[in-house]
Amino acid sequence: MKVRVTVMLKEGVLDPQGKAIGHALHTLGFPGVNDVRVGKIIDLDVEGTDRAAVQKQAEDMARDLLANLVIEDFTVEVLG
Amino acid sequence: MKVRVTVMLKEGVLDPQGKAIGHALHTLGFPGVNDVRVGKIIDLDVEGTDRAAVQKQAEDMARDLLANLVIEDFTVEVLG
Amino acid sequence: MKAAIVVFPGTNRERDMAIALRRVTGHEPRMVWHRDTDLTGIDLVVLPGGFSYGDYLRCGAMAAHSPIMTEIRSFAQKGGHILGVCNGFQILTESGLLPGALLRNANLRFLSQDCHLRVERTDTPFTHKWQKGDVFRTPLAHGDGNYTADQSTLDRLEGEGLVAFRYAAPNGHVQADDVASNPNGSVNSIAGILSENTRICGMMPHPEDLVDPLIGGVDGLPLFEGLVEALVR
């Protein structure tokens, strides 16, 4: 099953990359852009047919490796 | 309005990062993970109330800056 | 002092570290491949710099899950001494052996330049050859050296004196928002920290690359000389 893990910096952690992109968008002529935050997507192809089990497995992977909970939050979405 | 731009490597383009993560997940005891692909999320807060206009603006931003169309594809989603 | 240098796939400053250790001990350190699990007879474990696993996902994240890390954790629990430099520091934070995290440099670029470090604490095996407030020069070379931690962790680090080194101007002046002296934007200009028992030290810059007058100077030498003295058997 296809699973999408989304990892974002925690709110409150400074996101210099987002800030730089916001700045670049302004100079490129998009003044109406405010807050920009950058995150990561990890798309996985996980064996299994049980949605809940796959969801659980992907959450384990996120907690173990894909996200650093000191600075990041994650969400898991089983796409089927 | 909140907009999410998702940027992924084009199909067929080598994803060294995805490859390394897949490999690490196997050694971590998640053997059932096959293909891993890594992408970027850029969350924007765009001024405006017209969904279509905001969508269009975000697409322009993606084309101009957020995605590298030589090797990447993007999708834009207005979250409201 | 018997030192082990841990080599992960993508580690690339293990040879620099070996040169520094050889210089102060007179013998070859043991190179330990990340799949090995034997640390018997070792006094100091060094996690050197480099790009373990290509620095993909997050710097140090995948190395922190290598087989050898289980052994290193138990080595730490038994009171063993560990030095992590650059990628080694990132691995120590990713594995939870040191608190906090290292983010992308504030200017979002890889930085390769000299910096100056102020010594903040001297009653540790890593720093006792210096006086408190001493300033020394050392190269740094990293893309993700911007130290951060949540407020309570920071309060604890500062309160318990667990900051080993801070980025500073050559005259010792510390100013976190000054890119000249704190190039990667680290919070409180933190360049290196200690574990609670002061036996684990992680730092971003590379003192091991400044141990030879021919190669730019010997400013990094006191760290290694100090370790040999402290860990003599």
Add this chain to the structure above:
Amino acid sequence: MKKTVDASLAQEFGLTAEEYARVVTIMGRTPSLTELGVFSVMWSEHCSYKSSRKWLRTLPTKAPWVIHGPGENAGVVDIGLGYAAIFKMESHNHPSFIEPYQGAATGVGGILRDVFTMGARPIANLNALRFGNPETPRTRQIIDGVVRGIGGYGNCVGVPTVGGEINFHPAYDGNPLVNAMTVGLARKDRIFLSAAAGVGNPVVYVGSRTGRDGIHGATMSSAEFDENAMAKRPTVQVGDPFIEKLLIEACLELMATDAIVAIQDMGAAGLTSSAVEMAGKGGVGIELDLDAVPQREPNMTAYEMMLSESQERMLMVLKPDRTEVARKIFEKWELDFAIIGHLTETGHIVVKHKGLVEADIPLDPLADEAPIYDRPATTPVVPAPLGPVHAPLSLDAALLKMVGSPDLASRAWVWNQYDSTVGGQTVRRPGAADAAIVKIEETSLALAITTDCTPRYCHADPKTGGAQAVAEAWRNLTATGARPLAVTDNLNFGNPEKPEIMGQFVAAIEGMGDACRALDFPVVSGNVSLYNETRQPDGSALAILPTPAIGALGVLDDVEKAVGLGMQDGKAVVLVGE
């Protein structure tokens, strides 16, 4: 989807009607698609040097300290105490325009492989860069990407980037030059060559898997191929410096054993050029079974596998009883390892896939009958002198203007993104001396390394410009206290089919040759990059300035005597020369 092979397809593949006729004569029949692909690649300008070979032969290549000159993957010179320096420079111009980061990064990866394939541990990288007008946004983007790409790759593999040069000129607006140089170190009795030997010996593939990366630019425009697949199939290769680092360590570990008979990296035109060159040089035949090639994508055809430019791959011929030793080493480094064929006595390259023979080409004529052209060249017109130059209003203002001009401004913003200290042997970092200085560990020896060329001189007078580039490199080496040893070059020019461009090329080589002979400074390796032109709005093509970049290397017997740039208090200042 099957294409008919004929003269018009051959033309799309870049072969002239005459060249295609020669292919048909050699084969004695119409070639298969895969065979045509092999010919078109081997006979391309890039692989065959068909426009430049005649002139390259005029360069001096010998000296008592030269161990291997041009013809191997890189040049090899004796630096004393049993050591050899192995070095070469190579361009990645076009890819760096299309995708600056990946183009520059894979350029570094490629030149590293040329050097460690010969048994050397890479100890220094340099890069010679030419960009367009820095005021334009596109050029700024290219500069940013190229510099990040060079750093991203070199920093990760742990080879210090210790020097280089940068020029700006509008002639490079649509065609930047990215020339990367690597210097490696080996024991001089442990050099590995590419000539295959030993009928029956296994042919082994190691490194990354093969994907559909960068397959044959020319065929991309061929509309009859599945259009959808083409649209999705990028010509840009993505580099993986992490895998390259593992490949370096694994190859060097294997090279410490006696398992390797021959080894060659898969550069441009990957499997084709490496297999053809190894077998051709060794005078043997080679048979490949493509089913065994590690593949990243499903359903790849023989044509695609033979022409893929996937990065971080090597081809080796091993002693048959050593394959298990080798396999273990590559497994330790977690790299793909596959026996994909063997050497034969047929003198042919035979490519099998899914039970079919996809190609069967006699190797001798493929090499011997490769086209070589003596293209017409006109004597370059030397432009009129600039005319009187006004004296500056004030020296202060003139100085400020010069210091602030892109061509003279500090390059610290570039080299501060390159790890110049990894390895712990960098005696002089960028900016600290006229040439970079890197020590040979545990000896008193050091290497001085520089890259030089002043394109506007070459434009004004290609012959003098070519000589000047060599002389400047020589001066930069001697200024550090080093004894200059040898040169690598990267000859970047426009379209050689234009007599005036060919004239620039010929004159520049003449100048370089004269200077090299006068200085006893042989050329031991190099690379030619032609067709560096940009189509203009009016349909004409704008060529770059003639840019024969010179990379050069010298040795200091006593590293303690190395001299840097910094002026010291109380010392006298002396002007030498005119």
